[in-house]
Amino acid sequence: MEAMNHDCCQWFAGPDHSLEEFHQLITSLVERDDSQYSYLNTLVALTAHNEIAGICVSYDGAKLPKLRQAFIEGALKAFGRNYADMDDETSAGELYIDSLCVDKKFRGKGIAKLLLEATIEKGRKMNLPTGLLVDTGNPSAERLYHRIGFVYVDDNQWGGHQMKHLQKHLD
Numbered sequence: 001m002e003a004m005n006h007d008c009c010q011w012f013a014g015p016d017h018s019l020e021e022f023h024q025l026i027t028s029l030v031e032r033d034d035s036q037y038s039y040l041n042t043l044v045a046l047t048a049h050n051e052i053a054g055i056c057v058s059y060d061g062a063k064l065p066k067l068r069q070a071f072i073e074g075a076l077k078a079f080g081r082n083y084a085d086m087d088d089e090t091s092a093g094e095l096y097i098d099s100l101c102v103d104k105k106f107r108g109k110g111i112a113k114l115l116l117e118a119t120i121e122k123g124r125k126m127n128l129p130t131g132l133l134v135d136t137g138n139p140s141a142e143r144l145y146h147r148i149g150f151v152y153v154d155d156n157q158w159g160g161h162q163m164k165h166l167q168k169h170l171d
Contacts, residue, residue: 001026003055003101005135008159017079025074036067036098043118045102045111054102056115058122061131062092089133089158094167095123097132116148120168129170133163142166 001009006019013022029035030042037057045054059067065088075081090096097119102111123130133156134142142164150166157163 003099011160014079014081025078035070045115053106054111054115056119057099058095058097058119061090061094061096064088064090094131095128129167131167133158136162
């Protein structure tokens, strides 16, 4: 939820539901093995004391329609909102970074860069370039992505926000 930002989460839950209800849905999706937010799709950065410092969720873009089904069914049940016609934020041919977040306590220590590099390596092993969407209102994140080698592909929109689609090509 932190990676999406709370306004985006509230947009998905709708005006009649709380962020706590959205949190419950996301938690249930993380616990599943057939969800885009599944623990199986998540790299976790831990501190020396086993605190979660950050996470990066990524998956093969070709699998998005199947992986998104759990979210569609969960949102319909929890909020009465049908997202079956939502535009895809990725497609076949890229390892898609769905969510990247570093806990506020650990920001500025290079953890996001390490998570991105590990995810790019995951993509290399799958023979896929790594792609992501960055909110046009988040220039610091966009600068980080460009420093790591991501390049602009096209404009996109997701969750009510204008986004840029960036991709790190295979080296």
